[in-house]
Amino acid sequence: MKINADRLLNDLKQLRSFGATGPGVVRLALSPVDMQSRRWLADRMTDAGLNAVIDGVGTVFGRSSKSGPALLIGSHTDTQPTGGWLDGALGVIYGIEIARALAESDATHHLAVDVASWMDEEGTFSSFLGSRSFVGEPVDESILNARDREGLLLRDALANAGLDGTPRVRVDKSRHKAYLEPHIEQGGRLEAAGKSIGVVTTIVGIRELRLRFKGQRNHAGTTPMSIRRDAGAALVSFIARMDEAFSTLADADTVWTVGRIDLDPGSFSVVPGQAEMYLQFRDANAQRLNAMEAALATLVSEFNAAHKVTVEIIACDQPEEPVVMDSALQQHLASAAEALAPGHWERMPSGASHDAQVLAHHLPACMLFVPSIGGVSHDFIEDTAEEHIVLGCQVAANAAVAILQDLWERQS
Amino acid sequence: MKINADRLLNDLKQLRSFGATGPGVVRLALSPVDMQSRRWLADRMTDAGLNAVIDGVGTVFGRSSKSGPALLIGSHTDTQPTGGWLDGALGVIYGIEIARALAESDATHHLAVDVASWMDEEGTFSSFLGSRSFVGEPVDESILNARDREGLLLRDALANAGLDGTPRVRVDKSRHKAYLEPHIEQGGRLEAAGKSIGVVTTIVGIRELRLRFKGQRNHAGTTPMSIRRDAGAALVSFIARMDEAFSTLADADTVWTVGRIDLDPGSFSVVPGQAEMYLQFRDANAQRLNAMEAALATLVSEFNAAHKVTVEIIACDQPEEPVVMDSALQQHLASAAEALAPGHWERMPSGASHDAQVLAHHLPACMLFVPSIGGVSHDFIEDTAEEHIVLGCQVAANAAVAILQDLWERQS
Numbered sequence: 001m002k003i004n005a006d007r008l009l010n011d012l013k014q015l016r017s018f019g020a021t022g023p024g025v026v027r028l029a030l031s032p033v034d035m036q037s038r039r040w041l042a043d044r045m046t047d048a049g050l051n052a053v054i055d056g057v058g059t060v061f062g063r064s065s066k067s068g069p070a071l072l073i074g075s076h077t078d079t080q081p082t083g084g085w086l087d088g089a090l091g092v093i094y095g096i097e098i099a100r101a102l103a104e105s106d107a108t109h110h111l112a113v114d115v116a117s118w119m120d121e122e123g124t125f126s127s128f129l130g131s132r133s134f135v136g137e138p139v140d141e142s143i144l145n146a147r148d149r150e151g152l153l154l155r156d157a158l159a160n161a162g163l164d165g166t167p168r169v170r171v172d173k174s175r176h177k178a179y180l181e182p183h184i185e186q187g188g189r190l191e192a193a194g195k196s197i198g199v200v201t202t203i204v205g206i207r208e209l210r211l212r213f214k215g216q217r218n219h220a221g222t223t224p225m226s227i228r229r230d231a232g233a234a235l236v237s238f239i240a241r242m243d244e245a246f247s248t249l250a251d252a253d254t255v256w257t258v259g260r261i262d263l264d265p266g267s268f269s270v271v272p273g274q275a276e277m278y279l280q281f282r283d284a285n286a287q288r289l290n291a292m293e294a295a296l297a298t299l300v301s302e303f304n305a306a307h308k309v310t311v312e313i314i315a316c317d318q319p320e321e322p323v324v325m326d327s328a329l330q331q332h333l334a335s336a337a338e339a340l341a342p343g344h345w346e347r348m349p350s351g352a353s354h355d356a357q358v359l360a361h362h363l364p365a366c367m368l369f370v371p372s373i374g375g376v377s378h379d380f381i382e383d384t385a386e387e388h389i390v391l392g393c394q395v396a397a398n399a400a401v402a403i404l405q406d407l408w409e410r411q412s
Numbered sequence: 413m414k415i416n417a418d419r420l421l422n423d424l425k426q427l428r429s430f431g432a433t434g435p436g437v438v439r440l441a442l443s444p445v446d447m448q449s450r451r452w453l454a455d456r457m458t459d460a461g462l463n464a465v466i467d468g469v470g471t472v473f474g475r476s477s478k479s480g481p482a483l484l485i486g487s488h489t490d491t492q493p494t495g496g497w498l499d500g501a502l503g504v505i506y507g508i509e510i511a512r513a514l515a516e517s518d519a520t521h522h523l524a525v526d527v528a529s530w531m532d533e534e535g536t537f538s539s540f541l542g543s544r545s546f547v548g549e550p551v552d553e554s555i556l557n558a559r560d561r562e563g564l565l566l567r568d569a570l571a572n573a574g575l576d577g578t579p580r581v582r583v584d585k586s587r588h589k590a591y592l593e594p595h596i597e598q599g600g601r602l603e604a605a606g607k608s609i610g611v612v613t614t615i616v617g618i619r620e621l622r623l624r625f626k627g628q629r630n631h632a633g634t635t636p637m638s639i640r641r642d643a644g645a646a647l648v649s650f651i652a653r654m655d656e657a658f659s660t661l662a663d664a665d666t667v668w669t670v671g672r673i674d675l676d677p678g679s680f681s682v683v684p685g686q687a688e689m690y691l692q693f694r695d696a697n698a699q700r701l702n703a704m705e706a707a708l709a710t711l712v713s714e715f716n717a718a719h720k721v722t723v724e725i726i727a728c729d730q731p732e733e734p735v736v737m738d739s740a741l742q743q744h745l746a747s748a749a750e751a752l753a754p755g756h757w758e759r760m761p762s763g764a765s766h767d768a769q770v771l772a773h774h775l776p777a778c779m780l781f782v783p784s785i786g787g788v789s790h791d792f793i794e795d796t797a798e799e800h801i802v803l804g805c806q807v808a809a810n811a812a813v814a815i816l817q818d819l820w821e822r823q824s
Binding site: 082217221222227257266352 | 597598599600601604616618620628629630631632633634635636637638639642644645648649651652655662664665666667668669670671672673674675677678679680681682683684690692694762763764765784787788789790791
């Protein structure tokens with residue numbers, strides 16, 4: 001069974017034209033151009049022989065007319081505010097191409113692949129809305145209250161998109177026996193190692209916190225250094241201690257990021273009276289995440305005992321725990337990768353979040369990565385070599401066949 | 413000659429009512445409430461026997477009917493966006509009270525004190541607009557192009573205030589022989605030392621720079637720490653080195669402040685690709701300021717040679733050089749302070765900028781400080797003990813008499 005490389009690349013390029021901005025794409029969830037692209041996607045699914053719908057949260061779902069067991073292949077086609085052309089899109093078009101390729105071969109045309117483009121993976125309104133809705137997580141509260149950055153309510157955006165009253169597609173556990181999400185790596189690890197394919201072992205867990213430092217706002221000219229309670233300077237010194245503490249706990253894959261710093265009031269002439277930072281850390285190991293959290297709490301206590309500026313953790317997002325990919329599915333991906341790119345694939349954690357982590361709680365799930373040029377993602381210049389795009393699709397297709405044959409055997 | 417404490421305090425409290433906001437004042441330059449307060453001020457000057465005008469840039473100027481030599485007493489009555497009730501206002505009301513007190517005594521009623529409230533010391537549109545205009549600095553370019561934070565053009569604000577075509581008051585060097593600016597300290601030094609009066613030696617010089625760090629924006633989950641080019645982390649480590657370098661150059665009065673930090677794009681999940689900081693440093697010694705500037709340039713070069721993130725100085729405001737106060741005038745203030753508060757005064761630099769630094773380039777100038785409670789200024793809760801307000805005015809009044817008698821003697 002062979003995928004059609006030209007058809008695959010052509011569809012990816014056509015999808016890119018919806019929201020194209022320079023080399024990148026701006027296709028925010030539920031925006032007019034996102035909805036146009038979804039109608040185009042539904043048409044491509046129909047052409048591929050799938051029964052396509054856009055469901056009540058905007059997920060495009062193509063159901064194979066073949067009876068199960070079915071492999072579900074999905075990802076997302078909404079983008080970041082400054083998004084790349086392949087982030088998410090790759091996996092959805094892989095799914096459509098694999099469904100087409102399976103149908104074209106006598107040996108595989110009985111196999112069922114359903115394809116999904118989940119709504120709002122990127123969290124324009126509410127992260128993973130489509131996949132969460134699909135597995136039956138309660139999303140009605142998000143739909144009632146979530147807003148985008150401009151303050152538009154999700155429920156209004158859904159109504160504007162014409163989705164009011166449209167039914168939501170739900171997982172059918174008697175049919176959906178496995179989930180595969182092909183995706184770009186979004187990092188530089190495969191490229192640096194000279195590999196073409198990544199087989200994901202775990203989607204890392206995430207902790208997100210905001211820390212607030214409180215000192216005394218004062219005149220930057222008249223307040224001697226010795227009596228200042230500079231919240232900004234305290235924040236800077238806290239980061240140095242934190243880096244030290246996290247370094248002793250980390251392994252090579254542990255990451256932590258201070259993504260935002262706000263000093264108040266934020267002018268040349270005023271000693272900051274308050275300072276805030278956004279902190280995120282990720283690891284595949286839940287114990288390590290807990291140890292980092294505990295180290296942070298210790299640092300906060302020590303800092304408050306020793307300094308004229310106080311620090312507190314003011315917000316703490318719901319922790320995302322690491323999610324392990326199904327080992328049998330991983331093995332199918334690994335075998336397909338080794339057959340097509342011997343020695344040029346590796347197992348690796350996913351440092352990024354994906355819809356697969358939502359699906360994995362409900363059915364066996366796996367992910368396949370292709371390299372990102374320069375490791376760049378969430379940026380207009382995000383790209384992947386065409387040979388890697390084509391190879392990744394064939395590996396995914398071969399693995400899909402193996403997974404489905406396995407499911408048939410187990411069923412009979 | 414004795415000032416009237418009740419009259420002084422009453423006028424200060426009345427002025428406070430224009431723009432009163434909780435315990436503080438919001439009276440931005442050229443705002444409607446600022447113009448109302450200026451008309452009230454002009455009336456108070458008229459009552460004090462001065463010929464009062466609001467000039468073409470909004471400065472309120474009260475000219476004594478006595479022939480010169482004249483002592484000019486001034487400060488400003490515009491405030492910061494979250495201003496205190498005494499910052500600037502104190503010196504203007506002192507001037508009016510001193511003019512009144514001089515006129516009431518036979519021994520002093522021939523002495524000429526002119527009083528000014530200079531427009532926009534705080535830089536809502538253009539810092540020191542009034543004093544700069546008064547000494548003949550070219551302000552027409554500011555008037556053409558300067559805008560406030562909301563984008564309102566200064567020229568439109570002047571027109572809205574009804575000042576179009578109104579003449580601008582200019583210094584008269586045959587008349588104005590000395591300038592005195594009484595002001596709150598805006599710092600905590602006098603309070604900490606248990607002193608009631610400060611005699612200013614120098615208004616410190618200021619350097620303001622913006623530094624930009626350029627790295628590589630990347631996904632915070634998929635980019636290992638080892639290959640990151642995190643502009644925010646680079647900025648944080650640069651500040652630590654800078655603190656070290658500046659500490660070795662500083663004396664007890666040297667101050668430096670990082671007032672603002674911006675990480676781009678500023679979210680949890682993105683390694684900052686760019687980071688900027690606002691840096692200001694102040695010192696009374698021009699050589700030290702230059703040495704700090706040189707140390708910063710060296711740090712920038714060293715950093716760029718050693719790091720994967722680059723740093724550059726992207727903006728550098730016109731340096732403000734330290735301005736020394738006239739020594740004879742300082743001595744008059746010191747004598748008056750020692751007579752009224754023996755042992756409870758000290759000489760000190762001004763860490764803040766003042767209109768006096770503009771005037772000092774054109775006529776002998778001096779400044780007197782009263783303590784700020786808790787060292788707080790540019791804040792609604794800024795305050796000074798009433799006994800210090802009253803004492804400061806009497807010291808300034810006695811010094812004014814001594815200065816004017818000195819000028820009369822030298823003239824005759």
